[in-house]
Amino acid sequence: MNPQLIFEQAVPVTKPKLPKYANYTETIKGIWNRRWLTNDGPLHQEFKTKLERTLKVPFAELFTNGHLALEIAIKSLGLKGEVITTPFTFASTIHAISNCGLTPVFCDIDRETLNIDPDEIEKHITSETSAIAAVHVFGTPCNVYKIEKIAQKHGLKVIYDAAHAFGVELDGKGIGNFGDISMFSLHATKVFHSIEGGLLTFSDDSFSPKLKALKNFGITSPESVDYIGTNAKMNEFQAAMGLCNLEELQADIAAREAAYQAYVSVFQEMDSVRFLQGYSNIKANYSYFPVLFESKNVRDQMFEILKKYNVLARKYFYPLCNDFSCYNADSSNTPVAKEVSDSVLCLPMFSDLGDVKARQIAEIINYELGDKIGG
Numbered sequence: 001m002n003p004q005l006i007f008e009q010a011v012p013v014t015k016p017k018l019p020k021y022a023n024y025t026e027t028i029k030g031i032w033n034r035r036w037l038t039n040d041g042p043l044h045q046e047f048k049t050k051l052e053r054t055l056k057v058p059f060a061e062l063f064t065n066g067h068l069a070l071e072i073a074i075k076s077l078g079l080k081g082e083v084i085t086t087p088f089t090f091a092s093t094i095h096a097i098s099n100c101g102l103t104p105v106f107c108d109i110d111r112e113t114l115n116i117d118p119d120e121i122e123k124h125i126t127s128e129t130s131a132i133a134a135v136h137v138f139g140t141p142c143n144v145y146k147i148e149k150i151a152q153k154h155g156l157k158v159i160y161d162a163a164h165a166f167g168v169e170l171d172g173k174g175i176g177n178f179g180d181i182s183m184f185s186l187h188a189t190k191v192f193h194s195i196e197g198g199l200l201t202f203s204d205d206s207f208s209p210k211l212k213a214l215k216n217f218g219i220t221s222p223e224s225v226d227y228i229g230t231n232a233k234m235n236e237f238q239a240a241m242g243l244c245n246l247e248e249l250q251a252d253i254a255a256r257e258a259a260y261q262a263y264v265s266v267f268q269e270m271d272s273v274r275f276l277q278g279y280s281n282i283k284a285n286y287s288y289f290p291v292l293f294e295s296k297n298v299r300d301q302m303f304e305i306l307k308k309y310n311v312l313a314r315k316y317f318y319p320l321c322n323d324f325s326c327y328n329a330d331s332s333n334t335p336v337a338k339e340v341s342d343s344v345l346c347l348p349m350f351s352d353l354g355d356v357k358a359r360q361i362a363e364i365i366n367y368e369l370g371d372k373i374g375g
């Protein structure tokens, strides 16, 4: 231990961003006059239009959270049978597939991007396969071009879980333009949020009426219910929070980038820690700061040591989804994902972390690895 590096106050892995209090109260004032609290209210409409512009996508629909948005996306595509996906994701991705009556099929990941490995997808395709559900893990875009080719060749739909990728662009395009539908989570812990919230983006406007109906009990007009829907509407208070946070989005991402650079300035001098590289054709959102250690043993030790310094890192994603007891799967079939999940640790990353704290956390890791941790 280096007592000089201990934080007085705990540093969490993430911290929800809040807008200026007066800005939020000003934004919600009109709700008292209108008495329009939910069901496609005016703040909801304004938020939706602004999000389409921010994400550079033609069409979007808002939902109460990302998970229900994902379930509705899957339902709207009318899929059957098997969906090829990644085990290195949050439980939500796999649960959404299963809750729609489909079977998730776990495909291994790419060591560099930590996303589904497009070269592994085809060996999982059977006569039952109807879609690929890929995740832009930690905000790094999947190889969308290769995935699109495979999908076209085999007549499969493509859904992107873009929960981590708000504001990310690939080759100058908003990441929500790829695949049939993309889902963004607007949960409090994400780069950008509306307390709870979710968003689907798509290029085919004919999806809109179905998505609108599915989130509102399948109701298509006052006297007709055409789908077996659910309740997944975003309310006006959520939209107000989103509108306020949107004003500070660019500043928040710039602050995250400063923390990212501070981490990198230390880690790039070290061989024993791997961090995710940036790419020149990608506009990043600096949503997470994952690092990979030499082994599970080193990762687990580092997790405990950081706690003693008051740094609350997170083993994310660990365990793998194909190791969950509710899925009867075998993670030895996805060896790269297994190795990544066993060696990964997400370090604190949020908009007011600051470059000084990020550098200090990196220096703790440097000090401890140089000191006594064995592999």
Ligand SMILES: *Cc1c(COP(=O)(O)O)cnc(C)c1O
Residues within 6 Å of the ligand: 065, 066, 067, 068, 089, 090, 092, 093, 135, 161, 163, 164, 185, 186, 187, 196, 197, 198
């Ligand atoms: C957060 C998250 C979700 C779920 O989003 P909610 O808005 O929390 O429902 C889905 N997938 C991934 C990868 C996530 O990180």
